[in-house]
Amino acid sequence: MTERSKIIRFSACDIERLLFRMSSQFTPPLSQQVDIQWYAIKLSERAEFLILDDEQVDSLVAFYTNHKEHKAYIPLVWVDGAKRRRGIGACMLTELHRHIKSEGIETVGLEVHKNNLSAFSLYSRLGYRVVEDRNDKWLMCFDL
Secondary structure, rough: OOOOEEEOOOOOHHHHHHHHHHHHHHHOOOHHHHHHHHHHHHHHHHHHHEEEEEOOOOEEEEEEEEEEEEEEEEEEEEOOOOOOOHHHHHHHHHHHHHHHHOOOOEEEEEEEEEEOOHHHHHHHHHHOOOEEEOOOEEEEEEEE
16 A cells, blocks of 8 residues: 555445535436445445545545455445546556455456446556446456
8 A cells, every 4th residue: 555545444324424425426426326325334344445545535446355256346436526637546546456466356347337438438548348238337347
């Protein structure tokens, strides 16, 4: 990990507050995609988060790891709208790749909405490839 980033877990309450705060910045809004209370509980039980070591969380990557299968899955990538287009998302994903590779993870996957062209472009530039068409989303994978 860099001195600016760290891996943490959040409580369901903290995740719920963050999800409501970030919801409108997703395409489509997160609250239209999932039940936020249920999603916060799921993330608090299963996910770890890579965050920048700032006083206020304004970007994060949530991830699950399956060490038996050497795979990881990223259910959530978020950079606050005011901080986008500065390379923060790419840096955080690259840092996450280094971290999970050091733990024996070989492949990481994520879903992206087909109409979220900026996210699709970011993931493609980092080397993610589309492996499955899931109606309104693409499943993308990256081999570490």
